[in-house]
Structures are given as structure tokens and as C-alpha cells.
Amino acid sequence: MIFRDFARGPGSVRLVLEFGARRGLPAGRLLAGSGIGLAQLDDPECRLLGGQELRVIGNLLRALGHPPGLGLEMGRHYTFSTFGLWGYGLLNNPTMGDALAWALRFVGLSFAYCSIRFARRGDLAVLHYAPPPGLSAALGRFVAERDMAASANLLREVGGEDFRLSAFELKAGRGRVFSRPADPPRPGGAEPSFRGAAYRLAFPAGFLARRLPHADPLTLSLCERLCREQLERQRVLPDAAQAARDYLSSSDSGVPPSLGALADALHTSERTLKRRLGRAGASFRALAAQERAALAARLVGEERDSLSRVAERMGYASLSSFSQAFRRWHGVPPSAFRRGARGDGPSGVSGSYST
Incomplete structure (x- = not known):
């Protein structure tokens, strides 16, 4: 339950509000019941609980009528600049495999809600995503789609222009939120499948050895120390x-x-x-x-x-x-x-x- 263990900055909630504003939804309607004030979102030191952002996301889904594929659309807006120090550290790792290990080690500094597991399957590198228990079907689907699409964006930025996913599979289910949207995006260049047995994405394992052009060991060491300190500050031990x-x-x-x-x-x-x-x-x-x-x-x-x-x-x-x-x-x-x-x-x- 990584998202309940750590507080998070306001950047992701701001993206949800911007996403809703493009669809005519006022910020007040999306923030209702979350305990978040607009002024907080302008404070870089603000820390929010995961449940607060989930309330904002739930308001967004209800206001738009739970359209299929909304998380895929939302995830496309997550880039390195969204994640601050965590994203900067990714770029300073020596290889793409090192960057992936970094991302998972400090995932508490991202905005992910899913538990994410890496596995090597022959010639493929596979990431498995599991939404947290207790969410509604619509909310669980949204966070899985968003986390996967955001991951595909980051992998593409780390891997380079020629990077392509081999698979982007969404778990099959019943109900409108599990149906295929009319024109789904192609995260990481892959045609998404809506009939998967689980949430997973895969790419050629050869990319793991790819050297990153901006790697710098001194900067990486600094980022690692700062990320460890930030994780401790953001750790949440609620009653x-x-x-x-x-x-x-x-x-x-x-x-x-x-x-x-x-x-x-x-x-x-x-x-x-x-x-x-x-x-x-x-x-x-x-x-x-x-x-x-x-x-x-x-x-x-x-x-x-x-x-x-x-x-x-x-x-x-x-x-x-x-x-x-x-x-x-x-x-x-x-x-x-x-x-x-x-x-x-x-x-x-x-x-x-x-x-």
C-alpha cells in the first residue's frame, strides 16, 4: 500500500484540475470533500494524503460519467517535470535498467497508486501493476490506466525516440469503464489490449542495457541522498x-x-x-x-x-x-x-x- 505510506506533493492534483478544466469542470467541484484548498496547490511544500487525491479523481469520474479510457488520457500528461527530484534522478542513472530500478526503489516519491513489480521474461522486460484494494471498479481502472500510461511516457523519454513497448495490456472486466474507447491513445507506441488477464506492459529487454546520455554519478549520488531524505519526510504514520x-x-x-x-x-x-x-x-x-x-x-x-x-x-x-x-x-x-x-x-x- 505504498500510496498510503507516503504523502505526496500537489503536482498530480493540479494536473487533475487542469484536465477537468479543459472539460469545463470548475476546480471547486473537483476539490469538493477532499479537504484541499486551491491555495495549497500553489505551495511546493504542501503534502497531501493519497486519499485526498483519490477523492478529487472520484469527483472527476462522476462528473464526466465514468468514460472508458480516461486514465489513459490523463497519464499522457505525466512527464519528468511532473515528478521533480524523482524524475531528475532517473535521467542521471547510467543505464535504462538502473533508471528502472531507481524508479521502483523511490516509487513513494511518484504519484503512483498501483503496486508495481518488475520481472524478466525471456527477451522481454515486464512491469505488472496492481491497483490497491478497496477502490471502486471505476477508480481502480482509472489509476491502473493512469499509472501505466505515465510509465510508458517515462520509459519513452528514458529509452529514446526508437523505444517502443511490445505490449500494453489492460485487465478485462465488465462494465463501461472496462470497454474500449473509440480512439484509444497508444502509450509507448503500443496498441493497447483491453482483454488482458492482468495489468502489464512489456518492452524488449535489450533496452535495459542502453546507456543514458545525461548520466552523471555525482549528481545521481546527490539525488539519491535527497530522495531518501524526502521519503522520510513524506512518510505517513496516521492513527x-x-x-x-x-x-x-x-x-x-x-x-x-x-x-x-x-x-x-x-x-x-x-x-x-x-x-x-x-x-x-x-x-x-x-x-x-x-x-x-x-x-x-x-x-x-x-x-x-x-x-x-x-x-x-x-x-x-x-x-x-x-x-x-x-x-x-x-x-x-x-x-x-x-x-x-x-x-x-x-x-x-x-x-x-x-x-
């Missing part, structure tokens, strides 16, 4: 309650992840997690209820789906049962809340969450 909120907020599914899934994500046992939450004055059940209530308010307020469809997405068998739960959470039925969100009347949100 259990904050970790649980971060995990729960990264999913826009109506059914919250289980305590066991959260414990696995934090590399601990359910018993230890319960004890840590208790010391923080929280419980998984209460935190899950708060996130569920917040998600319901967000879906109702967006007005993209009918109330019956929102009830279905939240896992309720009928609109009536969902309305009862919504009134318990927010003090008003969802229809009144939606009118208030439009400005047609008071929303009456109470801010209390019953379990």
Missing part, C-alpha cells in the same frame, strides 16, 4: 482512525469494505486494528456509517442519477428503505435534500450519523 477514514473514502461503492479488508490493507490483524481504533476513540462500524452517509449525500446532491438508482447503488432493495436510512443520517428525506442542494429550499442536513 488508526485516520487510516480507516482514508481507506473508506477511497471507495465510492455503496457497500463499505469489511474490517478484514481494511486490516489486510494496513498489514495488521482485525484484533489489533480494533484495539488501535478503540484507543483512538473510534470503531470501524461508526466510521463506515459516516462514510456511507457522506456518500449518500454526495450521490443525492449530484443529481446525476434518479433517487431510485442512488438507492440501488447504495445497496438498498427499495427507495423507501433508502429514504428511511437517509432521513436517519441527515434529518430529511433524500428528495428534500436534493431540493436543498439545488437551492430550492433548505437542505436541513443535521450532520449526525446514526449506526
